[in-house]
Amino acid sequence: MTDPITQVEDAMVAAVHLALGSKLRKVETVPGGLSAEEWGARLRVSPAVYIGFLGGPAEPPNQTRIMGRFMAYVVTGNSGSDEKTRRRGTPTTIGAYPILAVLIPTLGELRVQGIGDLVFTGEVSNLFSTAFDDLGISVYAAEFKVGISFSTVPDLSQYADFTTFDADIVTQRPLPTDPIPLPDGEAALESRVTLPNS
Structure with a gap:
C-alpha cells in the first residue's frame, strides 16, 4: 500500500496525462x-505541468487527518517566445491559459481512490x-485540496533498513582563525557518526 500523499500526487499526474498528455512535454511531481x-532548468521541457504537495493543517478533532494542499504548476514558454504567446499559445504550442482551462475542471473533479475528492480552492x-x-x-x-487520513500505516517492507555511519571527529582548538581561542586541548566540535561493520 502506498502512502496517501503519493496516491494523490500519482492520481493528479495520471489525470493530467489523460487530459493534456499529447499537448505537454512533461508532467511530473516536484x-x-x-x-x-x-x-x-525546467524551461527546456515546457509546456509542462508539475504537481507539488504543500502540506496542510490538521483537521480537528482527529489529528491523524489533514486537509492536504496540492499545487498544479503550469510552465510555458521558451527563450524566443514573448509573454503573450506563453499565456495564450500558438497553433503549434499550447499556452498557459488553455492548459489552466482544462486543468482546473480535470483536477477539481478528480476522485482519488481510497482518499476522496480533490477540490479546486478557487485560487490561481x-x-x-x-x-x-x-x-x-x-x-x-492552481491550488487543490483533499482530506488525507493517516490512520492506516503504509507497508514499509518495500524500503531497506537505514544504514548508519559512525565515527568520532574531534577538532581541537584554538585555531589560528578563531576570534576567541578556547583553552588548549578543549574540543570545539564533536561529531558522532556510525558506520556499518562489513
Whole structure:
C-alpha cells in the first residue's frame, strides 16, 4: 500500500496525462516552492505541468487527518517566445491559459481512490517575476485540496533498513582563525557518526 500523499500526487499526474498528455512535454511531481533557477532548468521541457504537495493543517478533532494542499504548476514558454504567446499559445504550442482551462475542471473533479475528492480552492496565482520573464517562461499555479487520513500505516517492507555511519571527529582548538581561542586541548566540535561493520 502506498502512502496517501503519493496516491494523490500519482492520481493528479495520471489525470493530467489523460487530459493534456499529447499537448505537454512533461508532467511530473516536484517539491513545492521551486526557485527561479530551478524553474529555469525546467524551461527546456515546457509546456509542462508539475504537481507539488504543500502540506496542510490538521483537521480537528482527529489529528491523524489533514486537509492536504496540492499545487498544479503550469510552465510555458521558451527563450524566443514573448509573454503573450506563453499565456495564450500558438497553433503549434499550447499556452498557459488553455492548459489552466482544462486543468482546473480535470483536477477539481478528480476522485482519488481510497482518499476522496480533490477540490479546486478557487485560487490561481500568476507567479510572474522579472527573473521568469528573463528566462522566457510563464508560471501559473492552481491550488487543490483533499482530506488525507493517516490512520492506516503504509507497508514499509518495500524500503531497506537505514544504514548508519559512525565515527568520532574531534577538532581541537584554538585555531589560528578563531576570534576567541578556547583553552588548549578543549574540543570545539564533536561529531558522532556510525558506520556499518562489513
